[in-house]
Structure formats: structure tokens, C-alpha cells
Amino acid sequence: MKLSNQSTVPVYTIAGASTARPLPEWLARKRRRSLKRDPEFANRIELLQDFEFEEASACVRVSENGEWAMSTGTYKPQIHTHYLPHLSLSFARHTDTLNQTFILLSSDYTKSLHLQTDRSLEFHTAGGLHYRTRLPRYGRDLKFNKRTAEALVPVVGVNADGSGEVYRLNLELGRYMKAYEVNVGGDDFESLGGGALQGGIRTGAVNCAAIAEESHGLMAFGTSLSTVELWDSRSRNRVSVIGQPSSSLASDVDATPQITALEFHRSGLNFATGSSTGVVHTYDLRLPVPLLRKEHGYDYPIQTLKYLTPSSRSSSSNGSENLIMSADKRAIKLWNSEKGDHWTMIEPAVDLNCVEWLPDSGMLLTANEGRQQHAFFIPQLGPAPRWCAFLDNLVEEMAEDTEDPHAFNTTQQGAGEVYDNYKFLDMKQLREFSLDHLIGQTNLLRPYMHGYFVAQKLYEQARLLANPDMAEQARQKSIQQRITKERESRIRGNKKVTVKVNRRYAEKLAAREEANERRKAERVLRQGGDEPHEVNVADAEMANEEAEVVPKKKTERLLDDARFKSMFEEEDFAIDEQSREFVMHNPSTNAEAAPRKRGLTAVEGDELDERKGSSGEDDDDSADEDAAADAAALRARQQGKRRDNDAEDPRKRIGSTSYKKGAGGKTSQSRPTQDPQMRVSSSNTAFKKQKDRQSKSFGDLASDLPAKQRASDARANWGNSVGEKEVTFAPSKPPKQRPQQEINADAGRDRARGKDRRSASGNVFRRM
Incomplete structure (x- = not known):
């Protein structure tokens, strides 16, 4: 389907030599199968199947009811009849001589009269040739x-x-x-x-x-x-x-x-x-x-003259009431019969013999000297016939496609129009342009579904009267669009993340994406550019490591994904970096977070009470003021001790046994009092030491402990995260020994029973 002429009145070539190349009969079957990759052959539209002759066609006619199309051609002389609702050839019939012209006598194809070149008239019916008569002289026309x-x-x-x-x-x-x-x-x-x-x-x-x-x-x-x-x-x-x-x-x-x-x-x-x-x-x-x-x-x-007068005034298109079609063997021209103004023209690649117009439509069928018969469609002349109504949708899609080189596009045409010279408006738009008073008063508004079709010229005038500054606004808008396009095309530097919320997370994603691009660029340079190469083992392993470290592409493109747009714009999706869950999932950011306040443990509370009791001589106000300071100092001392124990040995923690020993009173009183010591430790250092301890054996870990600690741990019943476990052997009394004579008697009795007697049980494996 091609656009024949890109003028104000477009003409689409539906069928013919310019739309698809004909295939000769002697072409091999394999060659035909290879044509499926040919874009011109694959995108062709066959309006009517077998709408062609071996050499040329002489005449074409459409029945009165619009459902049958009969055409004659050569060589050999034959008649083709197409059933238009099925878009296919109904039957083909051969004749003795060439056909010059013919007419359809009935509303369908069943009765036809043919003028032959051998001075004969043939009457054809649905069954075939009905009667033939001779003429005294050669005929030129038939009516x-x-x-x-x-x-x-x-x-x-x-x-x-x-x-x-x-x-x-x-x-x-x-x-x-x-x-x-x-x-x-x-x-x-x-x-x-x-x-x-x-x-x-x-x-x-x-x-x-x-x-x-x-x-x-x-x-x-x-x-x-x-x-x-x-x-x-x-x-x-x-x-x-x-x-x-x-x-x-x-x-x-x-x-x-x-x-x-x-x-x-x-x-x-x-x-x-x-x-x-x-x-x-x-x-x-x-x-x-x-x-x-x-x-x-x-x-x-x-050769052909035709007044393109529609059968009813309601089905006429703009300007088609006064059109006349004239055709010779080179071109088809449509022009105004009153003024002689040119409307549009069609110039096919082959010579024409006959042109037939389908009434109340924009379809033209031709008989020509080429093998394929032509079919042309003019949307402004009228709609597509009922049997090919899909052409209206195809033309509308082509008109809206700006990238299609065969599409019809003009500056005054808006997307979504059904016809090029009409504009569809609903009731709201009619009131805006002050055209609602024309409803039911004139033919300028043509009702269609929930609105009206208005002539394009009338629409432009009404829009200009409703908004006189429309031209200046369109000019300013065009200038602004050009400026914006030029700004976007400039070379920019580093990407700057502009988000309202979760800025740190957005910057982290951007940095990760830049690192991936830099890694990819380095790999391309290391491989020697975009040329094909052989991948070595080192590059493959590095690519696998990068694939494991780098998340998926969907995660990297969160900033560009419209589904996660609200995550960086709305306050409801802000990430609370001070929350406990965030610190647990991101331990490296724990140092930046503020310390979390918590209550005192039981041991801390007892020590705080003892200190308060020893300072009972002070007044109540000073005790209340010092309570918070003492609690903070005690908590710092406990945290310092716990960090020291973790740094030296993870097993030096307060267990159940040691806690009961300290609670007795003697051990806790004899322990010297030390000032709190602050030490900085990180999760990475603890994790590294933990990993080193896991790589050592149980004997190595036990040998590293001091003798006193090993003795105290041997008496305690506890385990740690390394996997040690204490095994206890409980002493028991030795079993009582039987006399040797009883043992020998029982052994002899068993052997005698096994040799001389069989077991009464049927299961031979019972005593095994």
C-alpha cells in the first residue's frame, strides 16, 4: 500500500505493479520461499486474490449491488469474476476471441453481454455461454x-x-x-x-x-x-x-x-x-x-469519462459533487466540472484500457496493459467500500505515522482525524468554538457517534476567532521546543543526582552505576576495543566476580524506573538511618549513627544502689543530680570491660557460673576497682579475629589460654561460638562376674541344641 502522490488530495495504490512485483510461473519453488525475506514482497497487500491476467486486461465492470466485479483480458482470452465480500476469485472462463467491451444486464454477474473483436455478441449466464450472434460490421461500443x-x-x-x-x-x-x-x-x-x-x-x-x-x-x-x-x-x-x-x-x-x-x-x-x-x-x-x-x-x-456524483447527498464528500473523471492511456485526472480546477491525478506505470469507479466510495479499479490490475483509493473522494472497510483504518494509521515515508502528513492535519478534510469535535469543543448553534440547521456539521465532523476550513476559522493569539502562542511554543532540544543535545559533565528524599541512597546507586561503566570500559580496552576476540581465563574469572558483586540491572536503574519514582520524591518513603533495623542491615554506618539509649541491667542497678547507699550523708538534691552521671559512668565502665574482653578472647564473657561466683560477695569485694577505659573497636576487626580463631584447631586454642583460665574453664560447663564442648566421664561399678563352671555349662547346652535339634519355629533366621 503506497502513497502515489503527496499532495493535498492523497491517492493510495492498493494493488498494481507499483505495490508488489509479480512472480513468473517458471520461477522455482525454492526461489519463491526465499522471497519471504524481501520487505517489499512481505509487506504487500492483496486486495483481491488473482486480480490479474496472463498478459493484459481489456475491461472491468462492477455489478449494481456492489458485490461482484467482472473483468476480461488476454492471453488466452478469458473472463474473471470476483466475489468482493470474500476478496477472492469466484470463477474464470475462457472465450474463443478477444473481448472488446461488455456490460452487466442484471444486478449481479448472472447475465452479461460481451462484444467480441470478431463481430459477434455473446450472452453469458452463470452456467457459461448462453447464445452468440454475428454483427454485419465491427462494433465500437456497447450500451x-x-x-x-x-x-x-x-x-x-x-x-x-x-x-x-x-x-x-x-x-x-x-x-x-x-x-x-x-x-x-x-x-x-x-x-x-x-x-x-x-x-x-x-x-x-x-x-x-x-x-x-x-x-x-x-x-x-x-x-x-x-x-x-x-x-x-x-x-x-x-x-x-x-x-x-x-x-x-x-x-x-x-x-x-x-x-x-x-x-x-x-x-x-x-x-x-x-x-x-x-x-x-x-x-x-x-x-x-x-x-x-x-x-x-x-x-x-x-477512453473514459465519468461524473463522480454520489447517489445520496448524505454520503457525498466535500467537493466531490462537481467532480468529473477523465482518463486516457497514460493518466487519470479528477477535476472540477464547473471551474476546471485540478483536484488530483493518478499516473500508473502501465497503459490504461478502462477505469471503473465504485459509486459512493473512493475506490477506482482499472484494466491495463500490465499483468496486475490496479486498484486506487482516494480517502477524500469517499469512504472505502463495505467489502474492504479496513482500508479506512490503514489510511488513518499511515497518516498518523510520522516515520512512514509513504504516509500523508500535512501541517494542518491533526492526529486522529478520520478524513483529511474533516475535523471531529464533541459537544464541549463545539461550545468552546461557538459552533453549537449550527446543530440541526445546516449540513456543515455531520453527526457521527458522540460528536460531529466539521470541515477543516471552518474549524480553522472558528479556532482563530475563539483565540486570536493562537498563532503567536504556537510560535513561542515552537521556539521554546527548539531551545530545549538544543540544551538537551549539549555535552554534559558528571551526572548530578537531584532527588528530594533518600539522597544518600540515590548517590550510592549512581556511584555503583559509574563504577560498573568504568569496569566495562576497562574490560573493553583490555580486550582491544569492539573487535571480536578470544576470552582468556583471567578475564572470564574477573567478569564472574563482577557479576557476583554487581547487582542486577534492574536495581542499578532504580532512578530511571517510573515504578520507583515516588521513592525519591515522597517523604513517606524516606529511609530512617537512625533506626535499629537500618543499623543491623548496614553495620558499616553504625559509627555515624547516634548512640542508642537503653536501660540498666540488673548488675548495673545493684552497683548503682551500693554507691547511693555509701553516699547517704549527702542531701537528696545532690543525689538526684549525681544519679544520671553515675549511671552513665557505670554504663561506660561496663562497655569498656566488655570491649576489652572481646578484644582479648571472646570466651571471657559473663557466664552463668562466673556470675554466681561474683554474686557471693568475696570475689566481687576482693576485685580491685578500676577506672573505665574507652577503646575503639569495629565490627570488621572483631569479624577478622573471629575468622582467625575459626581457622585454628581445638588444641591450638586451648594451648593459647593461660593455665589459670584453663583450670577454671575445665570446671565450668559451658560452650562458645567456636564449637568446643566439655565431655564428662562418670565412674561406674564393674559388672559382677559369674563362675566359670556356669559359663561352660551354658555353652555346652547351646552347642548340643544347635547340632542335634531343629528349632520349632519356621523362621531359620530367628537365632542369627
């Missing part, structure tokens, strides 16, 4: 008059009276009626178009025909003399003749343009003619001169 049930065939040459003819085949009676005689120049060599005998070089002919079916029912026939004759089917007489315009008269007979295409407007008052020199004239039946002259620009005969 069907529904009011008289007659098939009209303009032909080449003159009759015995020197007039051209339009054959009438009455399908109700089943016979030929008297032909319409049209002036094509006579059979003399003096008049214009002379020498018109059948088979001559300058043979006169009736080239085309048109019928005003929806209005007055007049028939128009275009001749090789550049004249148009109007006939009435009721009186079977000529009504009027429109001559050649004075601007196109020429003295040379060879340069005389011929009428090659005719088309009536739905109103019946206007009609258009196309000449063999690529000039289109529009006429009013009430005036003898043309209203407008439009040159196609390629000097090729006009």
Missing part, C-alpha cells in the same frame, strides 16, 4: 437501454444510404430492430469524411454512445466527424446535433478530432465529450456552445 430492453451497438462504416448505423438488438423480442442512422460523412470523396466505404482508410464510424437513464432518457452518439447526435428512443428520431467547436476546426481531414467518449450528468442537463486529441468539453443542453474546455495534456484519445 443497454433499460426502458426499451435494447442493446445498442455503434459500428464502423455506412449503409446503402451513406449513413452510419447504431444496431438495435431487442432482447425482449429476440431480433434486430431498425438501426439508428447517424451522419458520418457519406461515401463520396468530396464531403467531410468522404470515402467512408466499409474497409476504406478513412472510414466513418459511430465511436461511442451514452444514455441519460436517470433523467429524460435521451441517447447521444459520438461520431468520427467530431459531432454528437441526440436521439429520443420514444420517437426514434434525431432530436439535435451538436457540431464541432470552432476552436477545434482544422482544414486537414486527418487532423479532425473524433469523439471517443460521452457521459451524461445525473441531472440530464449537462454532458461531457472527450476527443481523440485529449480535449474534454462540457455542455449544457440549453446552450449551443461548450461551457468548459479542458485539455488532458497527453494528446491521447480519451
Whole structure:
């Protein structure tokens, strides 16, 4: 699906030679499978399956109900019929000769009439060829008059009276009626178009025909003399003749343009003619001169003329009521029939033979000289047909995609619009732009779902009136965006962490990320850049160690993750570094934290009471003031003793036995009083000593102890964190010995029982 022309009216090529390359039949199957990697072939859109012929296509028609499409082509001569709701080929049928043109007689495909190049008319039904009849002369065009049930065939040459003819085949009676005689120049060599005998070089002919079916029912026939004759089917007489315009008269007979295409407007008052020199004239039946002259620009005969008039006013698009389509073998042009202004054009890569417009839609189907038939879609002309409504969504997505080179994007178009020349507004927006008074009063607002479609020009005017400073605001906004973009593109130095809460944690994460990047850069430099290399054992081990130390990538990117954004902005997620849980999980930060206050133990309380009792002579006020100081000094002394014991030996702690000994009174009184000593110790030093002790054996640890300590520990029943355990051997009385005679008697009895008697039990393993 490609955008054919990037103009104000975009045209999308849905099917054709420019969208996908055709595959020849002799291409190997393996080569076809390899094409799945080709982006052009993989991204193609097949609007209709097998919408192609072996060599070329001649004509294409769509049924009245819009569900069937029939086309003819070569080589070999054949007919293809597609069922549009299924987007597939229904059947294919071969014919004896090439088809020149055909018409559908029914609302579907079941009845069709075909004009062949061998002067024959063929009637086809759903089952196949129904009837064939021959024509006296070669036909140029084929029309069907529904009011008289007659098939009209303009032909080449003159009759015995020197007039051209339009054959009438009455399908109700089943016979030929008297032909319409049209002036094509006579059979003399003096008049214009002379020498018109059948088979001559300058043979006169009736080239085309048109019928005003929806209005007055007049028939128009275009001749090789550049004249148009109007006939009435009721009186079977000529009504009027429109001559050649004075601007196109020429003295040379060879340069005389011929009428090659005719088309009536739905109103019946206007009609258009196309000449063999690529000039289109529009006429009013009430005036003898043309209203407008439009040159196609390629000097090729006009093959197709069509007024793009919608069937209902509600389904019409903006500006499509007065459009006319003209096509030659090079291009298709759409222009205004009243002013002649160019609207849009389509120029495919191959020559065209026939163009068919699907009424009330923006779809065009063509029969051309290429293998693939073309399908074009114009969103502004109308919506997509019912059988391919998905094209509207595809066009809308392409219009919103700014990175798609084939997308249609303009500065005035906003994202989310269904059509390029309309803007969707809801009721709130209508009130803001003061357009709500137009609801139900005019066709400028087209209701759709919960809002209205407004013409783009009206929307721009209303928005400008509602906000006169809109242009200046848009200009300032654009300038600010450019300045911001330039600032972001500048080279910055070290990253600075800007967060509201948990700054230390954010800085820690940033430092860890920088360390990882620096480690990675060093590894890349050590490997010699980005070139492929062989990883040695040392680099692999270092990478594994880094992977173990460095957390996962998700943890490193917490600052950039939107899920954890509130962690660094809201006060509820602030980390309390003074809490006991934080100190336990982060022991290295314990030195920075404030000391935690706690109560006195039982021993500290007893010593504090003894000191208070000895100083009973002081007054109560001085005792209260000194109570806090004594408690702090006692706590410091106990902490100093505990640190000293931990630094010397972890086993020198207050256990159950030593505490009971000290509580007796003699030991505690005989211990000399010492001043509190403050020592600095860290968890790292204690952990290192703990690790050294674990690496020693039990004998080494016991030999390091002093003799007095070993003796006291031997009497105590306790264990420590190293894993020692005391084993106690309790003495017991020796067992009483039996006399040797009783032992020998029992042994003899057992041996005799085992030899001479069997056990009564069935389990032979009972005594084993």
C-alpha cells in the first residue's frame, strides 16, 4: 500500500505493479520461499486474490449491488469474476476471441453481454455461454437501454444510404430492430469524411454512445466527424446535433478530432465529450456552445469519462459533487466540472484500457496493459467500500505515522482525524468554538457517534476567532521546543543526582552505576576495543566476580524506573538511618549513627544502689543530680570491660557460673576497682579475629589460654561460638562376674541344641 502522490488530495495504490512485483510461473519453488525475506514482497497487500491476467486486461465492470466485479483480458482470452465480500476469485472462463467491451444486464454477474473483436455478441449466464450472434460490421461500443430492453451497438462504416448505423438488438423480442442512422460523412470523396466505404482508410464510424437513464432518457452518439447526435428512443428520431467547436476546426481531414467518449450528468442537463486529441468539453443542453474546455495534456484519445456524483447527498464528500473523471492511456485526472480546477491525478506505470469507479466510495479499479490490475483509493473522494472497510483504518494509521515515508502528513492535519478534510469535535469543543448553534440547521456539521465532523476550513476559522493569539502562542511554543532540544543535545559533565528524599541512597546507586561503566570500559580496552576476540581465563574469572558483586540491572536503574519514582520524591518513603533495623542491615554506618539509649541491667542497678547507699550523708538534691552521671559512668565502665574482653578472647564473657561466683560477695569485694577505659573497636576487626580463631584447631586454642583460665574453664560447663564442648566421664561399678563352671555349662547346652535339634519355629533366621 503506497502513497502515489503527496499532495493535498492523497491517492493510495492498493494493488498494481507499483505495490508488489509479480512472480513468473517458471520461477522455482525454492526461489519463491526465499522471497519471504524481501520487505517489499512481505509487506504487500492483496486486495483481491488473482486480480490479474496472463498478459493484459481489456475491461472491468462492477455489478449494481456492489458485490461482484467482472473483468476480461488476454492471453488466452478469458473472463474473471470476483466475489468482493470474500476478496477472492469466484470463477474464470475462457472465450474463443478477444473481448472488446461488455456490460452487466442484471444486478449481479448472472447475465452479461460481451462484444467480441470478431463481430459477434455473446450472452453469458452463470452456467457459461448462453447464445452468440454475428454483427454485419465491427462494433465500437456497447450500451443497454433499460426502458426499451435494447442493446445498442455503434459500428464502423455506412449503409446503402451513406449513413452510419447504431444496431438495435431487442432482447425482449429476440431480433434486430431498425438501426439508428447517424451522419458520418457519406461515401463520396468530396464531403467531410468522404470515402467512408466499409474497409476504406478513412472510414466513418459511430465511436461511442451514452444514455441519460436517470433523467429524460435521451441517447447521444459520438461520431468520427467530431459531432454528437441526440436521439429520443420514444420517437426514434434525431432530436439535435451538436457540431464541432470552432476552436477545434482544422482544414486537414486527418487532423479532425473524433469523439471517443460521452457521459451524461445525473441531472440530464449537462454532458461531457472527450476527443481523440485529449480535449474534454462540457455542455449544457440549453446552450449551443461548450461551457468548459479542458485539455488532458497527453494528446491521447480519451477512453473514459465519468461524473463522480454520489447517489445520496448524505454520503457525498466535500467537493466531490462537481467532480468529473477523465482518463486516457497514460493518466487519470479528477477535476472540477464547473471551474476546471485540478483536484488530483493518478499516473500508473502501465497503459490504461478502462477505469471503473465504485459509486459512493473512493475506490477506482482499472484494466491495463500490465499483468496486475490496479486498484486506487482516494480517502477524500469517499469512504472505502463495505467489502474492504479496513482500508479506512490503514489510511488513518499511515497518516498518523510520522516515520512512514509513504504516509500523508500535512501541517494542518491533526492526529486522529478520520478524513483529511474533516475535523471531529464533541459537544464541549463545539461550545468552546461557538459552533453549537449550527446543530440541526445546516449540513456543515455531520453527526457521527458522540460528536460531529466539521470541515477543516471552518474549524480553522472558528479556532482563530475563539483565540486570536493562537498563532503567536504556537510560535513561542515552537521556539521554546527548539531551545530545549538544543540544551538537551549539549555535552554534559558528571551526572548530578537531584532527588528530594533518600539522597544518600540515590548517590550510592549512581556511584555503583559509574563504577560498573568504568569496569566495562576497562574490560573493553583490555580486550582491544569492539573487535571480536578470544576470552582468556583471567578475564572470564574477573567478569564472574563482577557479576557476583554487581547487582542486577534492574536495581542499578532504580532512578530511571517510573515504578520507583515516588521513592525519591515522597517523604513517606524516606529511609530512617537512625533506626535499629537500618543499623543491623548496614553495620558499616553504625559509627555515624547516634548512640542508642537503653536501660540498666540488673548488675548495673545493684552497683548503682551500693554507691547511693555509701553516699547517704549527702542531701537528696545532690543525689538526684549525681544519679544520671553515675549511671552513665557505670554504663561506660561496663562497655569498656566488655570491649576489652572481646578484644582479648571472646570466651571471657559473663557466664552463668562466673556470675554466681561474683554474686557471693568475696570475689566481687576482693576485685580491685578500676577506672573505665574507652577503646575503639569495629565490627570488621572483631569479624577478622573471629575468622582467625575459626581457622585454628581445638588444641591450638586451648594451648593459647593461660593455665589459670584453663583450670577454671575445665570446671565450668559451658560452650562458645567456636564449637568446643566439655565431655564428662562418670565412674561406674564393674559388672559382677559369674563362675566359670556356669559359663561352660551354658555353652555346652547351646552347642548340643544347635547340632542335634531343629528349632520349632519356621523362621531359620530367628537365632542369627
